[in-house]
Amino acid sequence: MSVAQTETPYGQARIGLVEPGPGQVDAQVLDVRRAGQLAGREAESYQGVPPVKKAPWEWYYIPVYFWVGGIAAGSWLAAAAEDVAGANDRGVVRAGRYIALGGILAGTGLLIADLGRPERFLNMLRIVRTRSPMSLGAWGLSTFGPLTGIGAALQLAEDVLGRDSRFGRLSRGWLGRTVHLAGLPLALFIGGYTGVLLAATSTPAWAQRKLLLGPLFLTSGVANGLAAVSAVVNARDSASPAARRRLSRAGALALGAELLLESADREEASKLPSSHRESRLVKTTRALMVGAGMIAPLALELVRGIAPLGKERRRRERERWALRRARGRRRRSRQGLLAAGLTLAGGLALRLLTAHEGKVSADAPEDTWEFARPTSGPSREAGVGEGGPAAPLPYPGGRAAAPFHPGGGTAGETAGEGVRGEEPEERRAAD
Amino acid sequence: MTAAVDGAVARGGEAITPGRSYGFFTDTTLCIGCKACEVACKQWNNLPAEGFHFTGVSYDNTRDLSATTWRHVLFVEQFDESRFEPWANLTASEQWARPGERWLFMSDVCKHCVNAPCLEACPTGSIIRTEFDTVLVQQDVCNGCGYCQAACPFGVIEIDRQGTGKAHKCTLCYDRLKDGLEPACAKTCPTDSIQFGPVDELLERARVRVAELRARGIPAYLYGSGGVLEDDCDTSDLGGLNAFFLLIDRPEVYNLPAVAKRPSTNTATGLLAAALAGVALAAATMLAFRSGR
Numbered sequence: 001m002s003v004a005q006t007e008t009p010y011g012q013a014r015i016g017l018v019e020p021g022p023g024q025v026d027a028q029v030l031d032v033r034r035a036g037q038l039a040g041r042e043a044e045s046y047q048g049v050p051p052v053k054k055a056p057w058e059w060y061y062i063p064v065y066f067w068v069g070g071i072a073a074g075s076w077l078a079a080a081a082e083d084v085a086g087a088n089d090r091g092v093v094r095a096g097r098y099i100a101l102g103g104i105l106a107g108t109g110l111l112i113a114d115l116g117r118p119e120r121f122l123n124m125l126r127i128v129r130t131r132s133p134m135s136l137g138a139w140g141l142s143t144f145g146p147l148t149g150i151g152a153a154l155q156l157a158e159d160v161l162g163r164d165s166r167f168g169r170l171s172r173g174w175l176g177r178t179v180h181l182a183g184l185p186l187a188l189f190i191g192g193y194t195g196v197l198l199a200a201t202s203t204p205a206w207a208q209r210k211l212l213l214g215p216l217f218l219t220s221g222v223a224n225g226l227a228a229v230s231a232v233v234n235a236r237d238s239a240s241p242a243a244r245r246r247l248s249r250a251g252a253l254a255l256g257a258e259l260l261l262e263s264a265d266r267e268e269a270s271k272l273p274s275s276h277r278e279s280r281l282v283k284t285t286r287a288l289m290v291g292a293g294m295i296a297p298l299a300l301e302l303v304r305g306i307a308p309l310g311k312e313r314r315r316r317e318r319e320r321w322a323l324r325r326a327r328g329r330r331r332r333s334r335q336g337l338l339a340a341g342l343t344l345a346g347g348l349a350l351r352l353l354t355a356h357e358g359k360v361s362a363d364a365p366e367d368t369w370e371f372a373r374p375t376s377g378p379s380r381e382a383g384v385g386e387g388g389p390a391a392p393l394p395y396p397g398g399r400a401a402a403p404f405h406p407g408g409g410t411a412g413e414t415a416g417e418g419v420r421g422e423e424p425e426e427r428r429a430a431d
Numbered sequence: 432m433t434a435a436v437d438g439a440v441a442r443g444g445e446a447i448t449p450g451r452s453y454g455f456f457t458d459t460t461l462c463i464g465c466k467a468c469e470v471a472c473k474q475w476n477n478l479p480a481e482g483f484h485f486t487g488v489s490y491d492n493t494r495d496l497s498a499t500t501w502r503h504v505l506f507v508e509q510f511d512e513s514r515f516e517p518w519a520n521l522t523a524s525e526q527w528a529r530p531g532e533r534w535l536f537m538s539d540v541c542k543h544c545v546n547a548p549c550l551e552a553c554p555t556g557s558i559i560r561t562e563f564d565t566v567l568v569q570q571d572v573c574n575g576c577g578y579c580q581a582a583c584p585f586g587v588i589e590i591d592r593q594g595t596g597k598a599h600k601c602t603l604c605y606d607r608l609k610d611g612l613e614p615a616c617a618k619t620c621p622t623d624s625i626q627f628g629p630v631d632e633l634l635e636r637a638r639v640r641v642a643e644l645r646a647r648g649i650p651a652y653l654y655g656s657g658g659v660l661e662d663d664c665d666t667s668d669l670g671g672l673n674a675f676f677l678l679i680d681r682p683e684v685y686n687l688p689a690v691a692k693r694p695s696t697n698t699a700t701g702l703l704a705a706a707l708a709g710v711a712l713a714a715a716t717m718l719a720f721r722s723g724r
Contacts, residue, residue, distance in 0.1 A: 046505055046507065046686035047486070047488055047491075047494065049494050049495050050495075051686045051688060052583065052584060052688075053583065053588075053589055055580060055581035056577040056581075056589075056590045077713060077716055078716075084717065084720075085716075085718070085724075086720035086721070086723070086724060114576075115575050115576055115596075116574065116575015116576070116590050116591075116596030116597055116598075117596045120573075120574035123572055123574045124555055124576070126556050126572070127554075127555070129553070129554065129556070131552075131695040131698050132551060132695065132698070133701075133702070134553075134554040134578040135553075135554035184713065185709075188709035191709070192706070192708065193702065195705065196697070196701035199701045200582070200698045200701060201552075201581035201582050202581065202582055202583060202692070202694050207697060210700060210701050213701065214704050214705030218705050218708050218709055219712060222712050226716075242723060243723075245723045246720045246723035246724070249722065250716045253719055254716070257708075261708075305719075365683075365686070369683055369688070369689070372584075372688030372689050372691065372692060374664075374665060374690050375690075
């Protein structure tokens, strides 16, 4: 009559009598179940086989798509904000529009390349399914994509035909602004839905962070998009110093929000066991991501957002820039490029790390057990196991009929479930 | 009824009629681990072997459901440490009598959830609910995006990346049901551990069986009945499973989550959170651009 917990080569196994003699059943059954419960649900799995399957996506396709999609979203926001709220600096708007189109094209290509049957990518547009972020995302891409195309076409007309041509005026005027504003909600959706797409799965590390992944990816995408625009205008010297300061300020805001969300996200992610045994490589990458990919560019962009101080200095800076442009010269800003490059690298690292965490977590049975841990009900409380009171026998329906019921104590608690057990039709009736 | 359905009749002389909910009741206490269901499934559905890999820790060398294995019999081997001692080191009684040790078998399969996460995740509409209330992947529509694989809370559906590039799983022998035949695994099961039928009838049968086992002191309960005699588990999020199980140990032992969650519930909350963040972010960006004008 022994109940034992034992370590086997493939994990822990519980030992208990299957069919004890008459009269001994109660205590035995109770002991068997409690032995397992007290050992904790993390302890066992079926030979370590992952209970859920990880997403079959290649790291160089989907996480990179998340990244370029975020960049497209953020650069569109940069163009729209410069147009609507800024001074409509053409350098910023041009970069924003072209990068948005490039990001969407690259992202769509990556997405299609990762399909098991790429030639069937249009099947995504057979239906709209609001419960599926994948379906919503396909529709988001196929509406935002053409808009970025229109934006880029306007920009191309402006660049080729001249800023004061008919199309150039439209591009800088009401039509450009209308396109920007129409695309803005879609851009934000493209930036954020990717996090929700991960959250709406059965991968514990992703589903656990259901409220955070969307905002985190969106914020990071915006920071990355602003950084991409900033990289271009700083490399080509194509935007006014004031416009670059605006970019830096907005970038600093986004990076700050990203930093806050990332720390909240770590907190949530650390509730799963697999997050506590990460490899040194992952830990180092994450430290670099936060330090070099968020904090460092945040500091740089903060400085760049307010420097130089003083009206006189800013005027001189502007004049120098105008002079350079008039002479057809360009001065690359190394500092601006550094800040942008660090932000972009941090954004890519965030996607790669999140994808990696998902793979590790899906492969770790203990993560699924923790994620799928029962939170209520009489037999549940004892299951969490801090050596509390004896677990009530979890046989609501059959207890009265069975000869081994414990007689008293917990009958009241399970009476409600007992009633449910009498009605097998109930579940179907609800359909 | 068509001639085909008239000719072939389900168990108990009852025809398989579209419009009713059909499923499996897998009574794990009757399973003898013969794996005939695995073989029958492979044969009927023309599924390839997955190679001869030996796990080295178990007699179960299939290990897992996959794109090309739609039935899988788990061998849960609950043995004392002494099992791994050299035979000669054991006492005579240890050599022969091991009262605490047991093998639990369970023929695992797609659960055909009522609120199927794979179906809800599928962006192409390839995964559908059939007239038999089963969940089916339409192979001519699936484009292999793989989202269903990440969505399934039981690790059932899988993309065949080496082969067709599409998602595959148990069809509950849709082609056989169409012709009034019960699924191949249920047909072949020599102990009736796998029972096929209308879900309501199966549930009734399962209830009787649970009561019977409990009367004998065996801690039986149902997994996937959507609330009926579900003791250590909860599948109500999924609305129950059309293929449900009778288990005698905790769900984790059979590699099943105690609480099966419905991933698509995260879509609305996640999008809402992202929308709030998006509005705040857009407003903050606009302000930042305005301030620096």
